Amino acid sequence: MKKKVISAVLCTTMAVAMLAGCGSNGGAKSNSTSKATSAASSAAESTSAKSKSTEPAKAEGGKNLVYWSMWNETEPQAEVIKDAIEEYQTESGNTVTVEWKGRDISTIIQAALDAGETIDLFDEDYQRVGQQYASKCMDLEDMAKAADYETHSVEALPTALRGWAGSLKGIAYQPYTSGIFYNKAMFKEAGIEKEPATWTEFLDACKKLKDAGYAPLVQDDAYVLYSYGFQIARHLGQDGVVDLCKNGGWAESEGALAAAKEIQSLVESGYYSEYAPDAYPNNENEIGYENAAMIVNASWVPSEITNNTKCDIEWGMFNYPTVDGGKDPATVANVGAQAFAIPDNSKNGQAAFDLIMKITTGAFDQKMALDTQSIPADPTNEEWPEMIAGCKDAFNALTNVYDWNMGLNTDADLKTVIQDNLMKLFEGKMTAEEFIAAVDAASK
Amino acid sequence: MKRNKKMIIAFITPALVTFLVMFVYPVIRTVIMSFFKVESLTASTSEWQFAGLDNYIGIWKTPIFRTSMINMGVIWLVGGVIVLSVSLLLAVILTSGVRFKSFFRAAIYLPNVISAVALAIMWIQYVFSKKYGMLTSFFRALGLDNLAKISWLDSDMKFWAMLIAFCFGAVGYYMLIFLSGIEQIPQDLFEAATIDGANKMGQFAHITLPLLKGVFKTNLTFWSINTMMFFVWSKMFSPVETEASTISPVVYMYNIVFGTKGVTQRDAGRGAAIGVTMALFVLIIFFIFNRVLKDDDLEY
Incomplete structure (x- = not known):
């Protein structure tokens, strides 16, 4: 009898414990x-x-x-x-x-x-x-x-x-919001008086920064789609990018090729940090170490780099520049x-x-x-944090918005292929034509 | 011994019910779901649309899934050879009477105690970094500039960098299993072999290895399951956007079931098909090992 009671108690305890364990925490x-x-x-x-x-x-x-x-x-x-x-x-x-x-x-x-x-x-x-x-x-x-x-x-x-x-x-x-974030002191030292609004002005700024002894741009592996996304969307608009990802036609798209060529040109001109593209967040930290000037990213990046490197930088920001014959103005950004x-x-x-x-x-x-x-x-809250105060005018000027990666996310499988080939483009191991051919083949 | 059936039933029932609800039901649901078009994992069955084998055909037609399977295959084969060889070697060394055995055993096992996330960050930031990574500094100090210039995390090398880091973290676990297997073998066998003139290599080849067959099977099975479930290391080496060079089937499954940053399309049906496929792979491998490495031989 005693054994039965003990067994029953043990059994009940086990069941209660199990139920308690299954309860929501x-x-x-x-x-x-x-x-x-x-x-x-x-x-x-x-x-x-x-x-x-x-x-x-x-x-x-x-x-x-x-x-x-x-x-x-x-x-x-x-x-x-x-x-x-x-x-x-x-x-x-x-x-x-x-x-x-x-x-x-x-x-x-x-x-x-x-x-x-x-x-x-x-x-x-x-x-x-x-x-x-x-x-x-x-x-x-x-x-x-x-x-x-x-x-x-x-x-x-x-x-x-x-x-x-x-x-x-x-x-x-x-x-x-998103765009190009930069170190104001470096711009001043390089003699850049006006924030670039067009691709030609942007290239000119890159040249001046390089001549001043700084790497104009940084690029981490995690954001190659984001950078190329901005570039291609400036040519085709987000709808054009979505259409390419959905229906193919990369080989026939002049905008996709032009965007890839512009990236290739940045790489060949030595405008990226010597360590780019690096594993996130190593390359963006180069801005915090004051070796590089600009990054294509979103408005969390000044805070992120400051936290990573304990830097004390006066941050500036401008909307991504327009390209010749491109569809979108500078007032469209990923938000x-x-x-x-x-x-x-x-x-x-x-x-x-x-x-x-x-x-x-x-x-x-x-x-x-x-x-x-x-x-x-x-x-109605007009006070912005000092670190991103430079975004205020650019943000208020926006007329339209992009999704994350500006349409390159449309086909998740293709996106991974684009990401891998973009890495090669940014590493200088692939030309713009080879990049487009690889993506075109994968999209069929 | 007298058996009290009521008590047996009373004790077994909670565990059995839990097993059925928590394990059998999800397995059955997943298998059924893999034959349906389902967007969300928890969507009501009224929203399911029968798709036959479409999900299975679809995943195998998707290049990125095939890439993930190839990645997994290379991890299993190359990583398996490296991890099991090194762990066996270390186990043999540690059982050969080396001093500070306990210290080395603990030191080699240590990476298993540390979170894989922390380990991966350590490898990415402090070993493979192009600028100040240990490998770059080491080769530069030796004057080997060509080796110092290797970009361990670029598109060509990232997979191998990830594999090296993963293997480093895995060796200790398999070494411990080998170690316990070797320690089970009676010492008098080695003593008799020594008296008969067998050297250490001979003893290893003709005594240790044959008697570790069962342990090998265990380790191979564990290794296979670990590589099938390869997830954290892949995520850590491609933290924001998944890359083809590091993608594994489980990461692909996770991405299509839950979506990723900026990708809101989901396909739980295909995810279920991947899950079932992976489970079948594990079963096939287990079956093959059971056939090839039979337990009927002598072992300790």
């Missing part, structure tokens, strides 16, 4: 309930009509929002979000449970959405929100209109989200962002939207920009 979780009770009473007093500003609506309180975050808890973005949540809780009387998933969210959020998991808001890359998750997300048009969101957003971002999803399915924040979205099964849609507005507009958007060296998502 969801990564780092923080449940902010402080101040909720006291705030609830004050919030309850104010249940008046929804504010038309970006201030969160004074809800009745008492709701618990579940937020799956793409950040790790110790990242600067997470710190700003935590502050915004704390203020939101105080004002609304709601509580927010945050699960800090980090970048792994990109592999788990789809499953969570498909399974109908209780999530009230999450954030991820804005293109994936617009293209992959949109069908499982709430339409935010009405709430955005009520909150006067358009006044507080950079027009290109909601436009892109609507373009992908058909309507507003996400709220973009922490945007980036991207993160985006918040609300799953369509959320029962707290309005409350989640209010929290999103709290984070992505006004004071917390300003704080996000300054603390994370990024561009404010709310154009």
